[in-house]
Amino acid sequence: MSRTLRPQPLTAEAFKPFGDVIEARGQPASINYGNTQKFADLATIVAQGGRVATHLYRSTPPDYPFAIRVMENHPLGSQMFVPLSGRPYLVVVAPRGRFDPNTIRAFVAGPQQGVNLAPGTWHHFNLALGGVSEFLVVDREGPGDNLEEVTLDGSLLLEAP
Template sequence: MNALPLRADVPEPRHVVAEALTPEAFAPFGDVIAARDDVRRFAINGGNTMRYHDLAKIDPGPDGHAIVSIFRGEPRTLPFPVEMMERHPLGSQAFVPMSGRPYLVVVAPAGDPPAAEDLRVFLARGDQGINYARGVWHHPLLALDAVCDFVVIDRAGNGHNCDEITLDEVVLIEPPR
């Protein structure tokens, strides 16, 4: 059997491993939505419920309104090639997992289209949601292991609110070590 010739014009993908999702590490890209000891919280409903208050800055942008949807994500297999990114220039977009399973979050700073070296990859626990700030570049939903449902809070309204780009270089997300 003949081997395929190597193509010199196709660079080796950049390999990355997801880092733990923490509020501090994710701050440049938005909010981590989770019941944590470091957020404002107080008892409600006669002391039967603890309210973890104001966890994300939902931004529907001018002339928009917040909507709630459910996204059902098919599982992805690692290693996974990241070849594209998207952003929502008119409003934020929050994802809150309903299936209790970990998932991946791939982000890059708002602004010009990102290069491969601008990407950060986070491994979110099944009890952590995220809120992408307006204009932050991110990869679409990356469920792992099984089909997962997410409550999604984002913007509806006038104007084009989804830009997509193809990366100049593939980024390959490796399984955790």
């Protein structure tokens, strides 16, 4: 029997168990002789036993409803996604620890919201909406096994927002 997952709006409070929401919030500092507003310390980057690496991902949106068939986590480092294409996207996550498919949540991230997944947070690969989208991705590179995956039976269907 299938189950439907409906994405909720992404907020820092709702996403807190999974990591950080990267967006302009709080009181910015004025820098560069008043020409720049700096919103500081928005995420914690973790690269245990490795180094921080920067990548560009180009993602094609799937057809919706979309069957969730795999979830992954990175136990040794955080993983940050920052959208570059001006489109919203979906973030599918579950709490760290032993994977439980009943705890999967989905969020709609706005085009100016990034996410930083805490180490060990279960997540689906990034899911574009509205067209091919590019993301700046910051994560850990280095020795050690930093990828765990679980497969699902495909009965969990993710709706488009």
